[in-house]
Amino acid sequence: MPRFFCPAPLHTGDLLDLPSGAARHVQVLRLQPGDSITLFNHGPGWDGASPGGEFEARVTLMGRSQVQVEIGSHQAVEREARRAVHLAVGMPANERMDWLVEKAAELGVASIQPLMTERSVLRLAAERATKKVEHWQSVAIAACEQCGGNRVPLVHGVKTLAQWLAAHNATDTDAPRALLLSLREGTQLLQGMDLGTSSALFLSGPEGGLSVAEESAAVAAGFAPVTLGARVLRSETAAITALALLA
Template sequence: MPRIYQPHALQAGLQLELTPEGARHVQVLRLQPGDGITLFGDPVCGGEWDATVLRMGRSSVEVEVGAHHAVEREPARAVHLAVGMPANERMDWLVEKATELGVASLQPLMTERSVLRLKGERADKKQAHWQAVAIAACEQCGGNRVPLIHPVRSLDDWLRQPAPEGLLRGVLSLAPGSRPLLQVAATDPAAPLLLVHGPEGGLSPQEEQALLVQGFAPVTLGPRVLRAETAAIAALAAIALST
């Protein structure tokens, strides 16, 4: 059954119009009145809602909400990524696959070696685009909690904000003495994890040192040098499979 993101409080019997994005999705699928869909994104109840298409307009779709199902498919451990943005379509791919693997949030970063440089309106449009990619990935994969894609920030600016409490913090590193990611994660199996990694070319030595000063532990995925987007996905998969 098609899954449509509807970020509003829902209840059985409620009749409402889908968001413009949801309506386009239903129209592309050529659904008709009487067809069933699944809604998710309720900020109060979470889970999923049955719904039935009532009316198809030229640019709108009206549905009636049915039964609620308190089902969640999120990983046992929340993982937040802060990523030196890879260039071109690779960032789109990273957002999509990270969402499929259950990332809790994603912070796009500009670093010394970043190829992709975003500011102002262009940065805002990219953030909105990546959030839409995350929503589409949740519609496809069955996730009911869409990860938050934060506004683009420089690494220096991001490090100036107060560090959240209760997070295990790591930075992917090839430096000698880096500990395996899963070994560090196992020091507090219940704690959410914040993981930083660099763009193409990695973080500069100065940036990595700044993260270490802030309490980020250097962690490794092994001896091979992975692409920026591959490293993020490998880390998420390793954490998901270990819990």
């Protein structure tokens, strides 16, 4: 059954005009009145009142631009990771960031923070940054629609690493376990670390990694250096591998 993210309150028995994004997808699939779909709304724009999970729905009207559905039964099903993992990543260039966002959403990442670092090839600011974040958010939504996830990760606005670290508070008792991907000597292996069930915040650099000064700043901010092993992975591969181990 086709699945669609619908950032609106969902209640059994209601008639609902689908938001433009979901309506456009229904029309692309050439669905007709009477066809069944699945809706979920936990993610950016979630109102906090709807129960999460997912809802069955039936198409009742297909207009030129309007798609109306009747909300059916609620299924309290969740397919999320065992712990919340937040990913802060030095943005890789070209389509690699799209790939990273897609795969991270499929693996159940809780949020993604795009960062500009000393070695970042991709530089974004103002309107261009806003449009890129909107694009990456749509990539995350599409990934959750495909994989069965009911909680769309939030893609935060682009920041420099220095800005982001300045706002990070590792001393907060409720803060996630802060980990830094590093190739420095004596770094602990991520595989096999005992993290319990606590949430995690994972910082990974762009192509070429973080600079020595940036790593030192992250460590000073409370991040524990970890490694994935002897091989040097591409930036996007390393971030996804860490997420798979942590989630």
